Amino acid sequence: MSRSASPYHHGNLPEALERAAMGLLETRPAHDISLREVAREAGVSHNAPYHHFGDRKALLKVLAERSMAALVESQTAAAAAGEPVARARALARDYVSFAARRPHAFAVIYDPSVCVPGAPTETMAPLIAAEEALLAEAVRTAVPDLAEDALPHLAAAMWGTVHGLAQLTQAGHLTLEASLAAVDALIDRVVAAR
DSSP: OOSSSSOOOOSOHHHHHHHHHHHHHTTSOGGGOOHHHHHHHHTSOTTHHHHHHSSHHHHHHHHHHHHHHHHHHHHHHHTTSSSHHHHHHHHHHHHHHHHHHSHHHHHHHTOTTTSOTTOOOTTHHHHHHHHHHHHHHHHHHHSTTSOGGGHHHHHHHHHHHHHHHHHHHHTTSSOHHHHHHHHHHHIIIIIITO
16 A cells, blocks of 8 residues: 555556665665565555565665666766866766765665675676776876776775775765865875876
């Protein structure tokens, strides 16, 4: 039953359930969301989510996939910024800002019990590849004299540093403003100074 007097007539139950789950993720951590809550939010029977997700672990994987898709979309828009150094800066700033704006979505993306390192889902794998490609291209174009064999190392160092700033911001240890200033200092020192 829905929250209204009439039953919910869905045109696309999976989409409605995923939209309800993502709505809940805006206000609470993924591990605090139950299939029953998703059903209630979508206005369907408490068994309906089991037909789509199967179990709670599958729900968490879908939340991670949809969150990663949102991150990649945001990062792709940021990567469209002007010249190469500006693109690298925009990409790094966007990553940290995404974590601050959507902390629960960011957390579920990187939860190793949900997205097992080295074993992403079929949906998650191309999203991870897209994010990695954006970062590698930003580093490649911002530091054009970098030796090809050094590129993955600098890209990993940049990602690790920016990811750490994102997590510190998400957890409240650094303000967003402080983290963005740190991003700018990093890009200015490592990339723009080359």
